[in-house]
Amino acid sequence: MTGRDRFSTATRIRLIGEQTAARVYRSQTKRQARRSRLTGRAALLAMVICTLVVALAYPIRQYVAQRAEIADLQRQRQETEERVEQLRDLKARWQDDAYAEQQIRLRLHYVMPGETGYIVIDPDAAEQSRTDLGSADRPWYRNLWDGVDKADAARDQ
Numbered sequence: 001m002t003g004r005d006r007f008s009t010a011t012r013i014r015l016i017g018e019q020t021a022a023r024v025y026r027s028q029t030k031r032q033a034r035r036s037r038l039t040g041r042a043a044l045l046a047m048v049i050c051t052l053v054v055a056l057a058y059p060i061r062q063y064v065a066q067r068a069e070i071a072d073l074q075r076q077r078q079e080t081e082e083r084v085e086q087l088r089d090l091k092a093r094w095q096d097d098a099y100a101e102q103q104i105r106l107r108l109h110y111v112m113p114g115e116t117g118y119i120v121i122d123p124d125a126a127e128q129s130r131t132d133l134g135s136a137d138r139p140w141y142r143n144l145w146d147g148v149d150k151a152d153a154a155r156d157q
Helices: 009-095 097-108 123-132 140-156
Strands: none
């Protein structure tokens, strides 16, 4: 290059282009190096996250299952408390002599001395009782003996 070529516009443009190309090439190389480091970091981060997910999956599943079981047990406890309250009410009713007498008359078909007991049978209900072998319309002692006979027959087989 001569002194005159050195300051010519074409030479200067060529030098600027070469310098710019070198800068672009260096920045691309740095970006690619940075990308490859980020890719490695991202892979490591993904592996750590996957490891945490796998490590925590079973305890979280157990926690959810235990919470569901606790909720179920609380519901059962509530139902049991309600049932106990109902049974206390029933026990208190049975302490009343008038209620006990009413239930004895109704369930066992008892009558007071001097009274005459009648059982009115609806013909339609009696026919249905014969066909269905229903035990609701019969006196309790017949149902009791039928149960004993059925249990004895089942034992003999």
